[in-house]
Amino acid sequence: xxxKITQEAAAGRETTERLLxxxxxxxxxxxxxxxxxxxxxxxxxVNLGAATYHFGSKQALYVATIMRRLRPVNAERLRLLRTAQxxxxxxxxxxxxxxxxxxxxxxxxxxxxxxxxxLLARALFMPPPFLEAVLHAELDPSxxxxxxxxxxxxxxxxVDLIHLRVTFSMGxxxxxxxxxxxxxxxxxxxxxxxxxxxxxxxxxxxxQSAPAVxxxxxxxxxxxxxxxxx
Numbered sequence: 001x002x003x004k005i006t007q008e009a010a011a012g013r014e015t016t017e018r019l020l021x022x023x024x025x026x027x028x029x030x031x032x033x034x035x036x037x038x039x040x041x042x043x044x045x046v047n048l049g050a051a052t053y054h055f056g057s058k059q060a061l062y063v064a065t066i067m068r069r070l071r072p073v074n075a076e077r078l079r080l081l082r083t084a085q086x087x088x089x090x091x092x093x094x095x096x097x098x099x100x101x102x103x104x105x106x107x108x109x110x111x112x113x114x115x116x117x118x119l120l121a122r123a124l125f126m127p128p129p130f131l132e133a134v135l136h137a138e139l140d141p142s143x144x145x146x147x148x149x150x151x152x153x154x155x156x157x158x159v160d161l162i163h164l165r166v167t168f169s170m171g172x173x174x175x176x177x178x179x180x181x182x183x184x185x186x187x188x189x190x191x192x193x194x195x196x197x198x199x200x201x202x203x204x205x206x207x208q209s210a211p212a213v214x215x216x217x218x219x220x221x222x223x224x225x226x227x228x229x230x
Contacts, residue, residue: 016054018044023065028119032062032128063134066123069109069116074142076105081149092152096204102146102166103173103203107196110177111187117177124174154207158215162207169203 022044026035037058041051055061080101084093110117123131143166150162157165176199213219 015044015046015050018046019051019054019061020065020068023061024069024113024119025115027062027065028115028122031122031126032058032131037061059128059130062128063131066119066131067134067138069113070120070138073105073109074138077102078142078145080104081145085149093149095150095153095208096200098146098149098153099169099200099204099207103169103199104196106170106173107177107199110174110180111192114177117174121174121178124171150207156215157207157211160220161211165207169206173199173203 019040023035023040026040026043035058037051038048040058040061041048044051051061055064081098084097084101106117124135127135143163147159147162147166150157150166151159154162180195
C-alpha cells in the first residue's frame with residue numbers, strides 16, 4: 001500500500017502536469033496577458049490555491065510551461081549534433097546532416113504536442129518582456145554551436161548570413177508546424193517522415209545557396225549590442 005507521502009507526491013505531480021498542459025493550451029491561444037491564474041486553475045480543474053502553491057505566480061507558470069518542452073528538445077538537438085560530429089571524426093559535416101540534427105527534434109515535438117508550437121510561436125514573436133532573457137539564455141548557446149558547425153561546411157557564406165539563415169529556417173519551421181497541426185490534426189507516420197526530409201532539403205538548400213549580396217559587400221549587422229547578462 002502506498003504511503004500517504006507517496007500518494008501526496010503523486011497527486012502533486014498530477015496537479016502540476018494538469019496545470020502545465022492547460023497553460024500550454026490557453027497561453028498559446030490567448031497569450032500571456034489574455035489568461036489569468038483563476039482561469040487557468042478553473043480550466044485545469046484545480047483550486048487557485050494549488051496553482052499558486054505549485055508555481056507561485058503566473059509569470060513562473062508561463063516560464064515553466066515553455067521550458068518544460070523547450071529545454072529537453074534543445075538538449076536533444078545538441079546530442080544529435082555531437083553524435084554526428086563524433087562519427088565524422090573531425091571532418092566537416094554535410095549541411096543536410098547538420099540541418100537534420102537542428103530540425104528533427106522540434107519537428108517531432110510539434111507533431112506530438114501541437115499546442116506547444118502554437119505557444120512557442122506566440123512567445124517568440126510577441127514575448128512578454130521578462131521572457132526574452134530566458135529565451136536568449138536557453139537558445140543562444142545552442143545556436144552558436146550549430147552556427148559553428150555550419151561555418152565549417154559553408155566556408156563562403158559570411159557568418160552573419162549563416163545566423164540570419166538559421167533564424168529564417170527555424171522561424172519558418174515553427175510557423176509551418178503550427179499551420180500543419182491546424183490543417184491535419186491526425187498523424188500519418190510515412191507522410192510525416194517524408195515531409196521532414198523535404199523540410200531538411202529545403203532548409204539545407206537555402207543555407208548552401210550563394211549569398212544574394214557578395215560577401216565583401218555584406219553590411220555589418222545594424223542591431224545594437226546587447227548588454228552583458230549577469
